[in-house]
Amino acid sequence: MAPEAELIAAMAPLIADLAEDGAGAVALAGSRGKGRSDRQSDYDFRVYAHAYRQDLKETRQWHRFEAAMAEWQSQGLRMDGVWMRSYAGVESDLGAWLSGTAIPKSFEWTIWGYHLPTDLSSQQIVSDPEGRLAGWKDQLACYPEPLRNSVLKQYREILNYWAADYHYESKVDRRDLVFLVGITGKLANAILQVVFALNRAYYPGDGWNLPMAAELELLPPDFTSRMAAILEPGRDPDALHRQRTELIAMIADLEVLIAA
Known part of the structure; x- marks a missing residue:
């Protein structure tokens, strides 16, 4: 198995377990999700869930995720942490974009703002227990x-x-x-x-x-x-x-x- 495939297979269940029910949906986004990665590219994981564990960063699930991330990074495979989003929040934002309210969200890590349709349409689905990530891709299959x-x-x-x-x-x-x-x-x-x-x-x-x-x-x-x-x-x-x-x-x- 290639190192990238090994990393995804190892990290996906740890990321999914950050969800309150332990069954978050996991995707790989950024340049790797788009199929545009090079040697400089890191791994941008997304996790989607109804809710996350209380006091998440104090839990054993979080510590296990961080330890695994550090281990992979010691092998030269850099991860940009994980971005946690709620199903409800994404669906609210997606509805706005589909209706023509094109307002990128401002974050320090993006120059031109975060474009939700770009992220959802290009991300590589790793785990999708409720089929929501696939449903979002279907909604975006034709440009609105x-x-x-x-x-x-x-x-x-x-x-x-x-x-x-x-x-x-x-x-x-x-x-x-x-x-x-x-x-x-x-x-x-x-x-x-x-x-x-x-x-x-x-x-x-x-x-x-x-x-x-x-x-x-x-x-x-x-x-x-x-x-x-x-x-x-x-x-x-x-x-x-x-x-x-x-x-x-x-x-x-x-x-x-x-x-x-």
């Missing part, structure tokens, strides 16, 4: 049109505002680097949000955005190479002006693509 419309509206407003706003140009003229780093990230994220929604594909989250975008059907011309040039504009005197010009051109090409 209310969500698509909401994402397109929200992020196109951001893009079109900054494409026309004179403050952006003045910040370039002043070489206000802190502002420009921030606005470049904001606009790059908004562009990718629009691209994925346009293609009825779930936004990947913080990682693998450009490689996954390259696999989409509806893209502006030379999308990935242009985005790479925008994000790495160089250090010549015209670099920041060129970056802004190319961002505005990309926004215009997106509007043409949407209109078509």
